[in-house]
Amino acid sequence: MFKENTTVDNPKLKKCLSPIGTWALAFGCAVGWGSFVMPGTTFLPLAGPIGTMLGMILGAAVMLLIGINYHYMMNLYPDDGGTYAFSKHEFGYDQGFLGAWFLLLVYMAIVWANATAIPIICRNLFPGVLEVGPKFIVAGFEVYLVESVVASLVIGIAGFICVCGGRISSLVQTVFALVLIGGIVLVAVLITVKGNVSLLNVKPSFVPEKSKYFQVFQIVALAPWAYVGFESISHSTEEFNFSTKRTIGIMVGALIWGISVSLYWDSLWHQQLSQAL
Template identity: 35%
Template sequence: MAETQTTLKKTIKPSQAWALALGAILGWGAFVLPALRFLPTAGPLASCIGFALGGIMLLFVAMSYGDMIGKYPVAGGEFVFAYVGFGPTAAFICGWALALGYICIIALNASALALLFRFLLPGVFEVGYLYTIVGWDVYAGELAMLVAILVGCGWINYRGADLVGKIQVFLAIALVGGVFALFAGTTMHETSSLSNLFPLYAEGRSPMASIMAIVAIAPWLYVGFDTIPQAAEEFDFPHEMATKLMVTAIICGVVLYSMVTLAVAGLMPYKELLALDVPWATGHVAHISLGKAGSVILAIAVSAAIFTGINGFFIASSRLLFSIGRARILPAWFGDIHPQHGTPHKSIVFVTLLTIIAPFFGREVLNWVVDMSAVGTVIGYLFTCLAAYKVAVAFRSEETTSKKIIFAAIGSVSSIICILLLTVPGSPGSIGTESWVALVLWTLLGAFFYKMKMSEFKGLDLKTQRSLMMGGVDLPVFFKK
């Protein structure tokens, strides 16, 4: 009887959805990348301008997502939106492009805990050396810690989205509070000065090239707002609120990225900071400006960022697999729903199993796959914006349709720009050779899987397809079968 249930339990509140998005957007990178990438490749001012421009580009994408959620409030996000606009093949491309990336982002966030503990508690978990893979030492102690954490996160998600949402709100508050404390501590420190922010742009690069170096990685920086459409079926509030939640999450992401970067750059001349032999510049700045309390505050903020990222992408990946399974493109058991908790429990177990395997490959290999997944993410953006354009044109009678058409068009152009920035050789955001190899292998595997599975689905009549895609809800589509 429980297996006949086809829709997920509605438990997610607005604050919980917003916290899911913000936590997935910010993640560990906001605290690690200022000294590793933002300041060396762009400089303080160019970084902040790049954050803002990248955020603006994705605001238009988010508005198209909001329009689609309002009309298609079901799990699956881009997978369903691509089907609505362009049919089964486009849906498969989107789903396949996103699935591996979402899961690897979970594992990469978890591995960031290993980095954090190596800084805060050196040697505690670095026991039982096993092997080195692409420069990353793998220890049994760290693997045991990561497996325990990932199993715990999987169990929390198994128990229900409402529990995850409540935890996510608490973690988001800790994350935002930590960023504000770090920013306040550095700006009020006696050595803090605007002169420390010079040069404002990266040396050896023009201001425009410095800014574009940050804009180019905007798809990676702000990936996470699309956890909201993946969970749309579980909203316990009007779906029209989704646009505001995504937009405000992206804007907050812009502000918080900028605050951390300026905090790191403003305590001392940032060129001197980058030249220091310290394992983690952000941690060094927190300790100087706030003492031991600063290290504790930063550890709490980074831990909150990591766990919000893990939970956000647990939601996104499991709901995506659930939607594909419900459509019978993946084995049907992916679409099963727990009779008590109302969660896609088998998809969650599958995601948990994959994520506990991933750390065995080392952090650098996970980085390659996550970089590759940025391309898949932007492909999802593009299909969603194009589908939103087709839907808006079809609903011309609505008063706001002209605005929606314009936003969808701008979002589509923004998505194409992001794709070019990620794939054109020589672009400041172009993915590396290893990521290209991973992308080709994943594409070939997808082509094989498509040939094996999609002919059956495409052979179904349109009404049956729509029912499987949307959990029995009969909603219009805009492609010719």
Template identity: 35%
Template sequence: MSERPSAPSSTTGSSADGAPAPAGADENTRSLQSTLKPSWVFAIALGSAVGWGAFMLPVDWLQDGGTAGALLGFTIGAVLIGIIGISYGMIIRVLPVTGGELAFVLQEFGRRHAFVVGWFLALAYACIVALNATAVALVFRMLLPSLMEQVHLYTVAGWDIYLPEVIIAALAIVATGFMNAMGTALSGRFQFIACVVLIIAVVAILLGALLHGMQHGFAFYPAFPEGSSPLPAIAVMVAFAPWAFVGFDNVPQAAGEFDFSPRKALFLILAAIGTAGLVYLAMIFSSSVALGPNGDTHPDAAWPTAEVIAGIMGPLGKGLMVIAVLMGVATGLNGFTVSSSRVLMAMGRAKMLPAFFGRVESRHRTPVVAIVFTSALCLLAPFFGRSALQWIVDMTSVGVTIAYGYTCLAAFKLAHPARAGEHDAFGRARPVYRAISLLGALLSLGFLLLLFVPGSPGRLGTQPLVALAVWVVLGALFLAVRHRRLMAAPEEELEEVILHPEP
């Protein structure tokens, strides 16, 4: 924006008791409730970062990178994404407002840049909601194939669509949307409880693997794939790992709803990234112990990771895997519904989308229009199948990585010594934070290059690149349509509804 407003207060929403908005409050400027407790915010970040892949894909990761390659790759990935996470925690101290990256970029780089970030993030978060919903159906399909593979509808990109799967995925989306519409406190409590159950299940699986190793001797899956040197094996995992942690960035989307000091956000983000890393490492380690050196990966199994865990723990192991993956999917559904709706709400208030997206319902103080739109959009996903949806999700990695880079650059600007008079969020550590944010921006650029450079282990395929091109063209057309309204909005109005929302 052309002028830099002073940092908003950390209590940008209503009081934590959830008092209703004044009778005359406009629903397009009414703020959200400040009800999110630190444990809930931690759960939003952790549950979003640990999705279905942590429990579906460990056997695949072992085959691609080996035990040592997978463990080292995910450890390095967690450290790298943690460096980027520091910039998020830094900037939340100065701008604890709803909208996250969109608000950060609007403040530091202006409206057009903010539109780019918002356009990509809104799609990315909604697609992840959709992917998690189809993952719920996929779990049931693997557990009850005879029931779920009834009433075949059609096939999309090689993926068979069955009516029971469509119904289950749709119910998951509707239930999550309804819960979010009923209030942030309800979704926050649910997220925390689900994360606790998830962690308990993972710890139990890890203990089962350790007990098996102590009883039968620890015999791990090979350290690296046969015929592969360590460096490429680790690189394959590092290329994947950063996007395995997508979800920690949900924290700033709801920063305007904190009921605590925004200074705690940095610790919560790093704690969530670290815990998510430990979950990934625990599942890789347990799967390696279960596979053993012979590498019996159960190639015909619908869910190889669950089968190998059940091989050392029996039915209890499979039950724990089912609980863990369902909690991972549920927390991903909930966390990204929160984020998607907040991005849409911020875009509506910033004149990037029609104003009704910015409305906040008076009773529960939730962005109900944005929540309903997110849910309605995601309801299309079960009808297209996971193959086609995965192309779009892969494409959204570009937008998420761009948001990472913008946030780090915004933090770099905010930490400039010349800005010391505007806020005291960084104190004497300002030069250190500035160096970390610059490193985070460079890492984001590196992750972006991994998506495009030929021969890169993370390079996008043809279909995701086509989807990316289509979304960029649509964004350019939409910006052209909205450009006059966006640029005509008074500076003070945008500051008021985005950076200084009224209680």
């Protein structure tokens, strides 16, 4: 049973987010650089294909528990402040301040990766296309000027769309989310049909000479990093044009598609795609 809502609606915010638009926001924020790169380069060496899959599924279950708490929070305080608003109302301004800063640190920990996603994916799919112009060494990595310019343009365009807000950003996010899912399904079919990829012939299933349970636990510990972002819809609660009670289904849907992305990319997908084509 939810407490009576004590939050006053903000008249400046238009209720323009539909359920599909909210799902697209949650899914789009959860699926990023890590979903496409980390399964093949980080998770597989730690736990192998089957260990990674089990760990990601368990990790999604853990995130679902967090999602249930967010669902309760959004129904109790349908405020765009999200975690900050809840902590402030329940525990006071000091706790709200700390909660907001911890959440900010979480987003800062992943924004650098998603900001460089386009150049990294282009390096794997289209080698040499963006690797032109002056070159810099940053933290031991080679960074080309053209890559930086392209990444900056993409960030600028995304920022402009978000600033526009309302139905425009919701429509763009929905289209991009559906295109992403379509691309995932297409690539999955190509790899499965032409690349002869099957879980039945994946060997070794786990990393040899290591505890299988420990391998799965390692992935569970890392999995939240791959899913963080689906809770971002709590910062758009006042823009929902539907009941906040439906948010649990939206977050579950975002997590299911998020784990589907990570599970199928539980491989060096760019190499398999090249071989399939």
